[in-house]
Amino acid sequence: MPLMPKRIKHRKVQRGRLKGKATRGNSVAFGDVGLQCLELGWITARQIEAGRIAISHFLAREGRMWIRVFPHKPVSARAAETRMGTGKGEPEYWAAEVKPGTIVFEIGGVPEDAAVQALNRAAHKFPIKMRLAHRRHAW
Numbered sequence: 001m002p003l004m005p006k007r008i009k010h011r012k013v014q015r016g017r018l019k020g021k022a023t024r025g026n027s028v029a030f031g032d033v034g035l036q037c038l039e040l041g042w043i044t045a046r047q048i049e050a051g052r053i054a055i056s057h058f059l060a061r062e063g064r065m066w067i068r069v070f071p072h073k074p075v076s077a078r079a080a081e082t083r084m085g086t087g088k089g090e091p092e093y094w095a096a097e098v099k100p101g102t103i104v105f106e107i108g109g110v111p112e113d114a115a116v117q118a119l120n121r122a123a124h125k126f127p128i129k130m131r132l133a134h135r136r137h138a139w
Contacts, residue, residue, distance in 0.1 A: 002045035003071050004094045012076055012088055022101035028135040030066045031108030033115040039128040042095035043104065045071040051105060051122035058118040063109035069096040103133060 018040045028034040035051075048067065055065055071094035078089035098104065105122055107115040116132060123130040 002049045002094070003067075004045055005070075005072060008072075008074070011074065012091060013074060016097075018097055018099060020099060022099040025068055025103055026101035028103060028106055028133050031064065031106030031115075032135050033108075033112060033119060034068075034103040034106040034133045034135075035119045035123055035130050036133040037098045037102045037104060037128055038100055038131055040099055041097075041128040042073070042075070043069060043071070043098055043126060043128070044075075045094045045096075047125055047127070048096065048104075050125040054121040054125060055105060055107065055118045058121055059107070059110060059114065063107060063115070066106040066108075068103045068106060069098060071096040073097055098128070104130070 022037075026036075048069065048071065052065070052067060059065070073095045074091035075093050075095050076089040077092040104126070105119060107118060110118075119132055
């Protein structure tokens with residue numbers, strides 16, 4: 001079941017404009033290794049779910065996984081071959097807006113090579129470039 005809000009204030013929202021880099025949620029906070037965005041974009045709830053399944057299948061209930069993004073934005077679409085006018089289309093799916101630096105997934109409690117392989121599998125599910133980020137330990 002893809003992620004979506006339980007309730008919202010406005011059913012339809014405008015597209016808006018993404019710019020800049022992530023200032024929040026841009027460091028590995030919970031696990032040891034994370035998957036970090038390198039581009040601006042929208043990540044759909046289905047893509048987040050596909051990444052979650054890829055990680056959980058690979059890890060086979062070992063360790064712990066955190067999802068650091070949530071799809072708050074309803075994306076509407078009009079039916080194909082519809083004439084102009086008649087208003088905005090109905091919400092089709094939910095998306096999370098991500099900026100460069102946003103951490104999408106984190107993994108902890110497993111060997112580092114297993115976490116890296118699991119996150120690489122999840123990275124292939126997304127339409128934007130990703131990289132691995134490691135936790136900075138303050139010694």
